[in-house]
C-alpha cells in the first residue's frame with residue numbers, strides 16, 4: 001500500500017514504531033567547523049592510544065566520501081536507560097564537596113551500599129551494535145519497499161562517522177558540557193545510529209543548547225577529564241581507561257592490593273600515580289567498566305524513562321554483591337557465560353578481571 005505521508009514523516013513514523021526514541025534528518029555534506037575542533041582534539045592527543053580516531057579523517061568529516069552519492073544523514077537515537085539502578089559511589093565535586101541531593105538523578109541509588117564493581121549502564125545487556133544494526137536493516141527494508149530508489153548504509157558506533165554532530169544537525173538535541181548528546185525531556189542515556197542515504201530529505205532544525213549555567217558534569221567528573229565544556233581528554237576519562245586503554249591497569253592487579261598497585265606504578269617511568277596528568281586507580285574507584293558519573297549528575301537525566309528493549313535487560317552480574325564477585329573471580333568459568341554477546345567483551349577478559357579486582361578493593365568515595 002502506498003502511503004500518503006511524505007518521506008520524512010513516513011520514515012519518522014516507522015522509526016518510532018520500531019522503538020527509536022528520535023529520528024531526524026541532516027544534509028550529507030562536509031563538516032567544516034568540526035574539522036578544526038577534531039584536528040585540535042587529535043593534536044592535543046586527547047584520543048590517547050585510540051589510533052583509529054586518527055584514521056579515515058576525510059571520511060569522518062564527509063559522509064559523501066564514506067557513502068558515495070549520499071544526500072542525507074538519517075540520525076536515530078535508541079534508549080538504554082535501565083529500570084533498576086546499581087548502587088552508585090557517593091559523588092563529590094572537585095572541591096571535595098558532596099553534591100546536594102537534588103543533584104542526584106533518580107538512577108543514583110544508595111551511595112553507602114557495599115563496594116561492588118560498577119558497570120556503565122550502556123553495557124548491562126546485549127551488545128548494542130548488533131541489536132540496533134538489526135533494527136536499522138529492518139528500517140532500511142521498509143524504506144526501500146516504499147521508495148525503490150533508496151540506497152543507504154547503516155552505522156552504529158562502527159565507522160568514521162561523527163555521530164553526535166549529525167544528531168545535532170538532525171535536530172535530535174544539543175551537545176552538553178559532558179560532550180554527550182542531550183535531548184530535552186529525555187537526557188542522554190541513548191545510543192546514536194545513522195543511515196546515510198541517497199534520498200534527499202528535508203533537514204530538521206538544530207536545537208538550542210540547554211545546559212545554561214550548569215557545570216554539574218564538569219564538577220563531578222572524578223578524574224577532571226572534561227577539560228573544557230564539550231571537550232574530553234580521553235586519557236583521563238574512566239570510560240577510556242576501563243574500555244579502550246589496553247595498557248590499563250598498569251600491573252597485574254589480580255593479586256595486588258590498591259596500595260601495592262600505587263607503589264608498583266609510581267616506580268614505573270612516566271607512571272607516577274601522584275602526577276596530576278595521570279589518573280590513579282583511586283580515580284577509577286568502583287568503576288570496573290565504563291563510567292556514568294557525568295550523566296548521572298546531569299539534571300536532564302532526571303527525565304530519563306526506562307527502555308523497552310528485552311535485549312538490554314541486565315545480566316545477572318550487574319546485580320552481584322561483593323561476595324558473589326569474589327566467588328566468581330575464584331571460579332572464572334562463572335564470569336565467561338555472563339559476557340556472551342556483551343559489550344564488555346571489548347575490554348578483553350584479563351583487563352576486565354584486573355579492573356574488577358581494583359573496583360572490589362576500592363573504597364566508596366565519601
Ligand code: B12
Nearest residue numbers: 034037041120157163179180181191192232239240290291
Ligand atoms: C571515541 C569515543 C569515545 C572516547 C572519547 C569521548 C569523546 N567525547 O570524544 C571515550 C572512550 C572517552 C568515550 C567515552 C564514552 N562514550 Co563514546 N564514543 C566515541 C566515538 C567512537 C567517537 C567520538 C568522537 O568522534 N570523538 C572525537 C571528538 C573530537 O569528537 P567530539 O567530542 O564530537 O568533538 C567535538 C568537541 O570535542 C568539540 N571540541 C573539540 N575541541 C574543541 C575546542 C573548542 C575550543 C571547542 C569549543 C569545542 C571543541 O568540538 C568537536 C567537534 O565539533 C563515538 C561514536 C562515533 N562514531 O561518533 C562514541 C559515543 C560518543 N560514545 C558514547 C557513549 C555512550 C560513551 C560513554 C557514555 C560510555 C560510558 N558510559 O562509559 C562515555 C562518555 C564519556 C564522555 N563524557 O564523552 C555514545 C554517546 C551517545 C550520546 N547520547 O551522546 C556514542 C555516540 C556512541 C553511540 N553510537 O551511541 N567515547
Ligand code: SF4
Nearest residue numbers: 221237238291293294
Ligand atoms: S565518563 Fe566519567 S571520567 Fe569520563 S568524563 Fe564522564 S565523569 Fe569523567
Ligand code: SF4
Nearest residue numbers: 176177211214217298
Ligand atoms: S550536567 Fe549540566 S552542564 Fe553537564 S551536560 Fe548536563 S546540563 Fe549540561
